Amino acid sequence: MKERLEELKQEALEKVSKSENVQSLKDVRVEYLGKKGPITEVLRGMGKLSKEERPVIGQLANEVRESIAAAIDTKQTRLEDQELEKQLESESIDVTLPGRPVRVGGPHLLTSIVEEIEDLFIGMGFEIKEGPEVETDYFNFEALNLPKGHPARDMQDSFYITEELLLRTHTSPVQARTMGQKNGNEPVKMICPGKVYRRDTDDATHSHQFTQLEGLLVDKHVRMSDLKGVLNAFAKQMFGAERDIRLRPSFFPFTEPSVEMDISCKVCEGRGCSVCKGTGWIEILGAGMVHPNVLEMAGYDPKEYSGFAFGMGPERIAMLKYGVDDIRNFYTNDIRFLEQYHKA
Amino acid sequence: MLVSSNWLQELIDISSYTPEELAEIITKTGIEVESVTPVAEGVSGVVVGHVQSCVQHPNADKLSLCQVDVGEETLQIVCGAPNIAEGQQVAVAKPGAVLPGNFKIKKTKLRGEESNGMICSLQELGVNEKDVPKEFADGIFVFPENVKAGADALSLLNLDDKVIELGLTPNRSDALSMAGVAYEVAAAIDGEYELQEEDVPYSNEAAGDFISVEVEDKQANPYYGAFIIKDIKIGASPLWMRNRLTAAGIRPINNVVDITNYVLLEYGQPLHAFDYDRFNSDRIVTRRARDGEMITTLDNQKRELKDHHLVITNGDEAHAIAGVMGGAKSEVQEDTKTLILEAAYFEPSVVRQASKDHGLRSESSNRFEKGVDPNRVERAGKRACELLAKYASGTVLKGAVSVDELDRSENKVSIETSVINDRLGTSITNEEIADILRRLQFSYEQHGENFDVNIPTRRGDIELFEDMLEEVARIFGYDNLPYTLPQGSSQAGGLTLEQQLKRKVKSYFEGAGLHETITYSLTPKERSQMLVSPEIKRQAKSPVALAMPMSEDHSHLRLSMLPELLQSLSYNVARKQKDLSYYEVGTVFVSNEEQVTRQPNEILRASGALTGTWISHPWQQEKKEVDFYVVKGIVEGLSAQLDLSFTYEKTKIPHMHPGRTALVKSGDKEIGFIGQVHPKLQKELGLKDTYVFDLNAEELFAQYTKEEAFQAIPRYPSVSRDIALVVDEQITSAAITDTISEAGAPLVKDVRVFDVYQGEHLPDGKKSLAFNLLYLDPHRTLKDEEVEEAHDKILTAVKDQHDAELRG
Incomplete structure (x- = not known):
């Protein structure tokens, strides 16, 4: 019986290795391991064996059965894998065909610039304040040391709605409003971005509507060197660590001293080129120490409190940073313009 | 403001700087320089020539054949200008000369005659059309006075000058004059400058015998001075004066007009000259205009006046809109013999309003609007008299006739070194402050770290401590400020x-x-x-x-x-x-x-x-x-x-x-x-x-409410059921969804439309809506009977409310 089992094993293993598909392997399984198979038959004849022989042959029969089953399983897995592979091979596609498009939009370049500046100043502890675009003459001019008849009002000819209401010509009224809420005894640290309006005919460098972003810090012992330090930090983060700044005297009715901030020209590294008109410097923003009249009108004692303010035009910054050559591009909303700056 | 660097050099020594270097210094200390422009770029080889003879070109009607002495030699030159004549002293571009646009002059033959150079017009030398005096507009330029043959014509015509254009902010009207610019430059480069005293050769006759002055509104017109100058001979002004006017963008006209314009540029004080005989009165009365009063101004425009305008009258009719423009009637003309020269102070707002109302922005109104130096008004008049005596052969009568209530006092501003340093973040010493004040030519009294500063009236913009702070800061130099960060109370910045x-x-x-x-x-x-x-x-x-x-x-x-x-x-x-x-x-x-x-x-x-x-x-x-x-x-x-x-x-x-x-x-x-x-x-x-x-x-x-509580993820399975309902086509899906949600509450968690159908197999006017319903109890597994029960309730509800039938 022992020989018969060995024989069966040899025979079965041979058939397994010869099987070329899952079906013939199934046949082998039924033939040898099925209920009517030869091994079952051998086991049935075990009654004739001696008490000693029975377990030996039983064990052997089980071993033979298991090794055949194992061989079939291994072979089956291999055949299935092969078949799957064949099937998958037939499913192959052209991976270079275009994918199903997903619509992706993006922010306006001015929004990107404004948010970049906002985040930069938030990092320095500034808040963001907003205010109305239709302003009172008081907040737009008078509270900012521009009384009626002041010559500097000419500098920013305005769109009036009534004698007392106008479209704000700068975002400075937001500063006046914010200071006014502090009862003259709390510090202010804010920036205010927003739309402003002036009586300009739209052309490549003028727009009757544009964006402004101003900043204000009022506290005890605010120094002009603080203004220089903050503007320097801003310029380096916004325009690159290798940029230098310089301040030079200027005039704004709401600050004294007043300065303009230039950054060294990136194109020529300060040597002078057409972009910086040969000066090596590019004007970026206006700034200064808050005028005592402005502080006083907002309820602060200018002997105790001082402050600095600055203001810039995001359009100008965008034009410098990205080489946009016509301010009207920001408001025409040509899709070919908008899409260019989605990564800005 | 256009500043001739040649002129500036005569006021203050700037010879150790190029105009470009000076521009950089001025920009950094106070006033932005917008451009530095050569009067004539790339011109060379132009000399003075004396026209010794000038005859008709033998072969051309419109050309002349000239023999021109250019110093070392005499050149034959063919000239096409209509105003060429023998005896003239002219500008000659010799062979080898270069004119604007890199135009090189060569020896040539014109209609058979040799031409060794070119006699130039001002335009050909690069002068702006608008700056060319009218008499030379259509021809060559002729020197108005004796100049040596062979001398450098470019320098005589000031064509070697560079013009510095200042972009003035409204507060710096002090720099609307060469004197003001010179004071500013002196402070910037630590140089020396002082406006020279006028030297007027008065005659013995008294101006008061010729004119009287009355001022009705002394607030609007706190000073009015009238000088009388007799024996005037109208003619061309000297070349150097014409050159300076041209460089400043003012077209030379005649000696009287040029002198008033010159003093305007030099002192920043606008003046006006009336023809005494045409003024037709021995009284000057300045007063507010009457509503509807008319005046014809120098530009020959008839203008209607309002009662807030200020006018200069002869006691009867208006002869000038104060500070804005003179009247045509008393305009200085070729035959003018006697002048009334006005030197006055008009209130800025009055001039600004008039200038705005009439749309007239002049060199004069621009300066009055911003406020002129009260201490320079009368001096400017004297300076003009001095020049009129010299260059228009005028006789200046003694004593200006004036009404004078002008405040000429100086502002006083006190500064403390420690406060300056606290505001700037610097450590400037008392000595440095004193030195800055010296450079600015501001007198002061010092008590320790306190400086009581007297502000010269030319700097009307300085009234407050902060204004002085700016003066100190800019002369100290913004480049010298340290970089610091704010020290004060901190706050967390952020978005609302x-x-x-x-x-x-x-x-x-x-x-x-x-x-x-x-x-x-x-x-x-x-x-x-x-x-x-x-x-x-x-x-x-x-x-x-x-x-x-x-x-x-x-x-x-x-x-x-x-x-x-x-x-x-x-x-x-x-x-x-x-x-x-x-x-x-x-x-x-x-x-x-x-x-x-x-x-x-x-x-x-x-x-x-x-x-x-x-x-x-x-x-x-x-x-x-x-x-x-x-x-x-x-x-x-x-x-x-x-x-x-x-x-x-x-x-x-x-x-x-x-x-x-x-x-x-x-x-x-x-x-x-x-x-x-x-x-x-x-x-x-x-x-x-x-x-x-x-x-x-x-x-x-x-x-919007910010969700802060955690919502547990359901642990029990949900049951999904679909139903298709046939309803009237007018019924909205939202109406049915609402009914389902309501009837199925609380077990129905979600209702979604997954199909809408209308057409074949459905009666006309009907549509089929198919919904997917999600049943869920967050606390246990739902039993089939419960779902069935809810489902039946839903079907009844949609039948009742919308007459909806289950689609078979």
């Missing part, structure tokens, strides 16, 4: 909830495929009233209008962003960009007043406009045009982002498709609308089907 939500909504839209746009707030009147959301329309009485718009295109504030968004789409479509999806978050301006008197309510809205193809994926046969449900999906996504639930009700809005427009509500509040633009408007704008949304962002933000 509204600002965060605004960013969140924007990035949602961008992720959903929309491009952000920024359109104009000012629109034409008709557009400002179009496509306005019903809840805005109910609040807005009328769009807010500008009092004086620049154009009708930008005359009214918007009540909706959609009209301008549609314009943007139209602009793009016209440029063959057809698939567009735009949004804007911005304010609309809502006034509840018929006639606006208060600030309008500014409401933040989020609007969008989409047109063309939404998804195009041709090789897999997928193509989807923008439709109502694309836009609705975006709006629904927004509500999900903000965890709000929106409902949609069919509505009609002007300019919108009447069958494809829905009102959007969040909770009970109307927040806007979505839908298709009316096909008629689409056609007008050249747009294919276009869908829009317009939502009240402010209301959405107000309804």
Whole structure:
């Protein structure tokens, strides 16, 4: 019986290795391991064996059965894998065909610039304040040391709605409003971005509507060197660590001293080129120490409190940073313009 | 202000700097230099020539043949100028000379005659057409005085000069004069300058015998001085004066006019010369004009005056608008013999108003408007007298006749070194402050660290401590300020909830495929009233209008962003960009007043406009045009982002498709609308089907609540069931969804439409709606019987309420 089992094993293993598909392997399984198979038959004849022989042959029969089953399983897995592979091979596609498009939009370049500046100043502890675009003459001019008849009002000819209401010509009224809420005894640290309006005919460098972003810090012992330090930090983060700044005297009715901030020209590294008109410097923003009249009108004692303010035009910054050559591009909303700056 | 560097060099020694270097220094210490421009670039080899003979060219009618002495030699030159004549002293470009535009002069033959050079006009030498004196406008330039043959004509004509253009801020009107610029430069480079005393050769006759002065409004006219100059001979002014005027952009006219202009440039004080005989009176009366009074000004314009204008009269009629322009009647002319020279101080606001009313901006009004130096008014008059005596052979009568209530006192400002340092963040010493004051030529008294500074009247802009702070800072140099960071109380910067939500909504839209746009707030009147959301329309009485718009295109504030968004789409479509999806978050301006008197309510809205193809994926046969449900999906996504639930009700809005427009509500509040633009408007704008949304962002933000509690993920399985119902075609899916949710509560958690069908196998006027229902009890596994029970209840409810039949 022992020989018969060995024989069966040899025979079965041979058939397994010869099987070329899952079906013939199934046949082998039924033939040898099925209920009517030869091994079952051998086991049935075990009654004739001696008490000693029975377990030996039983064990052997089980071993033979298991090794055949194992061989079939291994072979089956291999055949299935092969078949799957064949099937998958037939499913192959052209991976270079275009994918199903997903619509992706993006922010306006001015929004990107404004948010970049906002985040930069938030990092320095500034808040963001907003205010109305239709302003009172008081907040737009008078509270900012521009009384009626002041010559500097000419500098920013305005769109009036009534004698007392106008479209704000700068975002400075937001500063006046914010200071006014502090009862003259709390510090202010804010920036205010927003739309402003002036009586300009739209052309490549003028727009009757544009964006402004101003900043204000009022506290005890605010120094002009603080203004220089903050503007320097801003310029380096916004325009690159290798940029230098310089301040030079200027005039704004709401600050004294007043300065303009230039950054060294990136194109020529300060040597002078057409972009910086040969000066090596590019004007970026206006700034200064808050005028005592402005502080006083907002309820602060200018002997105790001082402050600095600055203001810039995001359009100008965008034009410098990205080489946009016509301010009207920001408001025409040509899709070919908008899409260019989605990564800005 | 145009500053001749040659002239400046005569006032203050700037020879160790090039004009460009000086410009850089001036810019950094006080006044921005806008440009440095050579008067004539690239010109050389031009000398003085004496025309010894001038005869008709033998072969040409319009040419002359001249023998010209140019010093070392005599050249034969053919000249075509009509004003060439023997005995003239002219500018000759010798062979080898270069004229503007790199035009090289060579020996040549003209109509058979040799020509060795060219006799030049001022234009040919590079002088601006507008600066060329009229008598030389159509011909060559002739030197008005004796100059040596062979001398360098360029330097005689000041063509080797460079003009520094100052961009003056309104506070620095002191630099509207060469004297003021010289003081400024002296402070900047630590140089020396002082305005020289005038030296007038008075005659024995007294001006008071010829003229009297009366001033009616001494506030408007605190000083009026009249000088009388007799024996005037009108002629050309000296070349050097003409050159300086030309460099400053003022055209030379005659000696009298040139002298008043010259003093204006030198002192910053406008003067006016009347012809005494034509003035026709021995009284000068300055007074406010009468309403409707007329004057013909020097530019031959008849002007009507108002009672706030100030005029100079002869006791009867107006002969000048004070500080703005003189009258034609008493204009100085060729035959003028006697002058009244006016040196006056007019109140800035009076001049500004008159100049504005008459649209006359002159060199004179510009200076009066900003306030002239009270201590220089009379001096300027004397300076002009000095020059008139010298260059117009005038006899100056003794004593100016004047009315004088002018305040000439100096402002006093006290500064403390420690306060200066506290404000600047510097450690400037008392000595450095004293040195800065010396450079500025401000006198002071010092007590320790306290300086009581006397501000010269030429610097009327300095009144406060902060003004002096600026003076000290700029001369000390902004480059020398340290970089520090604010030391004060710190706060955590950040965005408010509204600002965060605004960013969140924007990035949602961008992720959903929309491009952000920024359109104009000012629109034409008709557009400002179009496509306005019903809840805005109910609040807005009328769009807010500008009092004086620049154009009708930008005359009214918007009540909706959609009209301008549609314009943007139209602009793009016209440029063959057809698939567009735009949004804007911005304010609309809502006034509840018929006639606006208060600030309008500014409401933040989020609007969008989409047109063309939404998804195009041709090789897999997928193509989807923008439709109502694309836009609705975006709006629904927004509500999900903000965890709000929106409902949609069919509505009609002007300019919108009447069958494809829905009102959007969040909770009970109307927040806007979505839908298709009316096909008629689409056609007008050249747009294919276009869908829009317009939502009240402010209301959405107000309804937003930040979810802070954790909601457990359900642990028990849900059961999904589908039903298909046949209903009347008028019944909305929302109505049935509501009924299902209500009847199925609390087990039905979600109801979704998955099919809509109408047509074959269904009776006319009926449609089939198929829903997928989700049953869930968060606390246990549902039993089949429970679901069945709920399902039956739902079927009964939809049958009762909507006559809905289960589709077999």
